Amino acid sequence: MKMVTKLLPPSEDSIELICRIFVERYWYKAFYDKLKPDLIPQIELYIKSQGDPSLIIPLDLANYTDSIEEASRRKVSLIGLYSPSIDKLPYLQLEQMRKKNGLVICPSCGEPGRPRTLDHYLPKDVYPELSVVLINLVPMCDWCQGEKLADYITEDGNKRYIHPYFDEVDRPLFSIAFNPPYVTPRLSISINNDLPPGLKHLVRLHLEGVSLLERFTEYFKTVFRNILRKAKECRQPGATNFRNLIEQFLDMASIHSKNSWDAVIYRSILADLNMMNYLENDELPEFL
Structure with a gap:
């Protein structure tokens, strides 16, 4: 879900x-x-x-x-x-x-x-x-x-968090920006610019309220090691194309949610030309 x-x-x-x-x-x-x-x-x-x-x-x-x-x-x-x-x-x-x-x-x-x-x-x-x-x-x-905890409202009296039963958020809400070096990238959150202004503001408040970036960063470290391994495997003769592989991973992750952590990671990697170039062409760590 x-x-x-x-x-x-x-x-x-x-x-x-x-x-x-x-x-x-x-x-x-x-x-x-x-x-x-x-x-x-x-x-x-x-x-x-x-x-x-x-x-x-x-x-x-x-x-x-x-x-x-x-x-x-x-x-x-x-x-x-x-x-x-x-x-x-x-x-x-x-x-x-x-x-x-x-x-x-x-x-x-x-x-x-x-x-x-x-x-x-x-x-x-x-x-x-x-x-x-x-x-x-x-x-x-x-x-x-x-x-x-009991947080629920902003200082100016407006809602602080997304309501899963009511808010129209079944769409990509945010992505991750990767800051070099790409072997150990620093992450930042980018809210989707296509969202309506009110929803965009609410998403930002919500993600800050649940301390998402700190938690996501730790999860990413583990997932990214596996992505690096797959990137190296895809360079072998006869192996699956790396982009196609990540697209398949994204499709599977999106079944649960367009904003599951795995879906966000795969979608963000595919959208980042520099990260994709690193994974497809640059020298990868020897030991993974």
Whole structure:
């Protein structure tokens, strides 16, 4: 599946599930019953605005309780819904999203590996009413979640991160620029100039927010050693043409996502004439 790309939203209806969760709860039933009529429009607004935090104001829990102290306790209760016991909703739904999401790369960064954690796109500490709203939960790798934490908004109040369920990002978003020496190139990120200006700005913010370049650089070192080996093999008589080989690798990597780390590497190499000339014609390291 995809990196910073359009994911299918959860198949189960977020509003219907919230209603079932609230019916199941015995403790603080009066609070949940009072909150529900405002929470449903809040979820509808979330969907309509595509999770844009500049358009969604957190519900004031003091409006549903008798004191500030009780509101604080009910915030804990709402957040606690995200850690249900095995016999309570939404335990099975959360387990399905974490462990059976069908992903082979992180939707947030493109790193290979199945993401086994869920990120609250709008953080549950700020929006506790959305703590178990499925459309607000996105599979994410541990590293991305550790970088993002509760970050979600810019200083001027706009969205900070790509929303995989809503943003139209199923296209190449960025490439890697290689700075010589090409045997051990220094990397920099180049955002695709063909993107709409708003999306281009959002992609830059997103990649910075998950510290992509630092992580990508370490991954690249391993992959590039294998590319150097393949480049040397392709110079042998009767071997596959190197460009054709990298194009095949790109096609295979792009099946998972146009922005998987492997796809970005192969696409960037093919687009860089100097790097391709080095790999096809220049002297390569003797020991790889």
